[in-house]
Amino acid sequence: MQLTFDADIEEFRQEFAAFLDAELPAEADAAERARSSADIPEWARAWQRKQFDAGWLLPGNPPEFGGRNAGIVEQFVHLQELSARRIYHSYNPQGLGIIAASLLTFGTPEQKQRWAVPILRAEITASLGMSEPGAGSDLAGLRTTARLDGDHFVVNGQKVWTSGAHHADVLLTFVRTDPEAPKHKGISVVLIPTDTPGVTRRPFGSIASRDDHDFNEVFFDEVRVPAENLVGKLNDGWTVANGSLGHERTLLWLSFADRLDDLLRDFRPNTVLDNDRYASLVMDSYALRLLGSKALARAARGEQDTPSLSVLKLLGSEAVQRATEHAFSAAGGDGLVHPATTAPYCHMDLEQFYASWFERYARSFGFTIAGGTSEIQRNVIAERVLGMPRR
Structure with a gap:
């Protein structure tokens, strides 16, 4: 090659x-x-x-x-x-890469102009309301409801892990509109402005965040949303969900490869990492870039290979997690200390320069969850790559 x-x-x-x-x-x-x-x-x-x-x-x-x-x-x-x-x-990466992209794929011409263009031009920001306390990896288990009342939906329920919701202007929200339908069939998607009465956003911290909070739990209490804010067809939200996550995953492997290479550059001056572990991580980096390049070539030829994205997402996210775990372990007690380093203002991973190895390790767990958990990726690979039965 x-x-x-x-x-x-x-x-x-x-x-x-x-x-x-x-x-x-x-x-x-x-x-x-x-x-x-x-x-x-x-x-x-x-x-x-x-x-x-x-x-x-x-x-x-x-x-x-x-x-x-x-x-x-x-x-x-x-x-x-x-x-x-x-x-x-x-x-506003989720606004750009998931929400605006979903609107351009599934939205009406009016929705594209009213919502997608302002998001793309950074005139407004957006967050993704998917996960719920009882429906994380299993999106089809969501319980937030939207009842059609005249020309409005009335939304009730809760979302969680909604990144940036407390600063967002609008939420792309997945709701259940037909409780009698099979769980994959009764889901719809609506755009909910965050200043709508009945919307409550509560940011919370995590083990990986010291100062700034990104996660939110979001509550909907009799929230009235214009029916024209429906994205895609009624009760066809599963199609939008697959499209939304597809936008997120298409070239996601490149960000994992770059993170892994950054970590490898940091290891030698800052940690005592044994040669075997270091060599394994270098091989992970090469494998990720080679497999990603192969997938890119197929996409350039117009070939559809969705399962390969699961392979790349799984390999990339877990390689980054292994890398930070090895570094934290090798650093010992020093891994809890915040380094006094200065990062360029435009660095993609600005926070990592202000984080201990422990924080970087803790943050890596998010990579194996966001965009589809490792467990879900393994199911996809087992069924669609290896041809194994569902049970």
Whole structure:
């Protein structure tokens, strides 16, 4: 396998690199940090709008939605360049990569203009209301209800782990609209503005967050939502759910590969990691990039290979978790100490530079949960890759 790109792809990369060289905000203008994954500082809003207007926000989108109709390989190169420079293109990643993308796939023309474009232009931010206290990995077990009352839905229930909800303007919320239907068949999706009466958001911390809170529990008490906020067809929310997570997973493996490479660079000066463990992690990194490149090539040929995304997600998330676990173990008591290091303002993993090895290890558990747990990925691989029976 020769991992090189054609001349036109490299030309695309150079054009994007020139845009970054010319337009990236100055460090002095970008000192304010985001407080959650749905909180965008003013300088970052301006930066996201600049990318949107130039067609560099999401190159695979049409120009009217912040892109330039780029192919999958060009989209990969775009992410590669952002990653190499440690640059965020949005401080509301779920809004950009899941919610706006879902609206562009399943939304009406009016919804695209009213909701998707403002999210893409960082004029509003969005969070994803999927998980519930009794329905995390099993989304089809959700119990939040939406009852149609005239031209409104009346929503009651609870969500949890809703990242950034306390700063979000709107929630893409999965609700049960037909309690009599089989559990996969009675789900719908509605957009709920967070200032709607009856919506309560309560942020909470985690073992991996010292200061800023991102997780929320969200309560809906007789929340009236216009029926026109229904995304997709009534009782067909399972289709939207699969599309939403598909948007999240498409090139997710690249972020895991970059995280793993960052960790490997950090090991030698900061920990005493035995050669066998270090070598195993290096092999994980190579395997992830080679398998990811193979999947990318298939996608470029127009071949559908959804199960391979489960393999990549499982390998990448668990490799990062193993890496941080080994580092924390090797560091001993020093692994609990916060390093006094300074990170570039635009670094994609800014928090890790202010975190102990323990915090980085604790945070890694989120990678094996978000976007589909490792257990679910193993089920997908068993059934759709290995051909094993469901029972």
